[in-house]
Amino acid sequence: MIKIVLLGAGNVATHLYKGFKNASNIEVVQWYNRSKKAIEAYKNDVNITDNISDLVDADVYLIAVNDDAIEALTNSLPFEKRLVVHTSGSASLYDIDMKHYRGVFYPLQTFSKGVDLDFTTVPICIETLRKKDFKILEILGQSLGCTTYKVNPKQRPALHLAAVFVNNFTNQIYRIAHEITEKHGAEFDILKPLITETARKVQEVSPYMAQTGPAKRNDKKTIKRHLKLLDNPHQEDIYKLMTESIKKTHGR
Structure with a gap:
């Protein structure tokens, strides 16, 4: 079982939460957003928080926020040497603070909160620095039913x-x-x-x-x-x- 903490509450984060919730080998152990109101509707299904200091232990910290917020958010995470990945197509892997193990889990699809999505049609582009982290993110993608692709910093x-x-x-x-x-x-x-x-x-x-x-x-x-x-x-x-x-x- 891979444990995930999800950070962010936009279109991508919401669809990923729903997808992971239906995956048998994935557990979203916590959902963080700076405004708890945005994720209040899910409080009976998952541990939600708006306090960055209250983040629980997980295998992957999956960040789905605006590109401009990635660096500051990863800087503020109250731990180090854990796998922290963002979902952006254009932001650099190096926008993640170097105190973390860094990666990218980019679902190349259009996301709208009010429109259902079949994840089997979503390609996942993965970029990591460590081989073991790539394997973890590959399992995440496959758990959603997605086809995964290893990409480099120029391709993504x-x-x-x-x-x-x-x-x-x-x-x-x-x-x-x-x-x-x-x-x-x-x-x-x-x-x-x-x-x-x-x-x-x-x-x-x-x-x-x-x-x-x-x-x-x-x-x-x-x-x-x-x-x-x-x-x-x-x-x-x-x-x-x-x-x-x-x-x-x-x-x-």
Whole structure:
């Protein structure tokens, strides 16, 4: 049985708690957050605290807080030479105070508190300094049903950057599409099969090969019509930027 103390109460921490709670060989022995109110709803299921000095013994101290808070939080931990890991995709392993055994347990997925998550679809990127710590974190990931990957300090930030493009930026594009359909009285739901097929297609071919549309074929008349339809300057700028990027990629 691997004992965990969870630190933080955001989207990632909440989903990890729920996932570990259902794992047979993992026990969350304590949940810390600087505001106990954020985790009050779980007080009957797990020992909760807002006092950093009251942290109990555990095999892993798993930190799921904002990147800017990692260094200060690990500095304040009232012990040393224990395995302390963060869940960030971009923060350095060395942001963790050197008095600890340091590691990263990065679940590369989008997390929203109100949306259920199937952890079997979540890749876990692991980075450690010691081999024995990697094995512990690998077991944590496998206990959730995840596929685990050993990554290095250059690969993990690159994966996080790429994730921003495929998730955060893509979702903003969905938002713009939603605004366009709403403005013209069309149903956004009509686009959902296209969204699904676009995501499915890159499971089989590269994004380069999957590209279609007026920019790739340099359909100037259609591009001109689209730009005329857009009366929001911000949306127009995004359309032009994406169009030029596609043209450059495909030599148009």
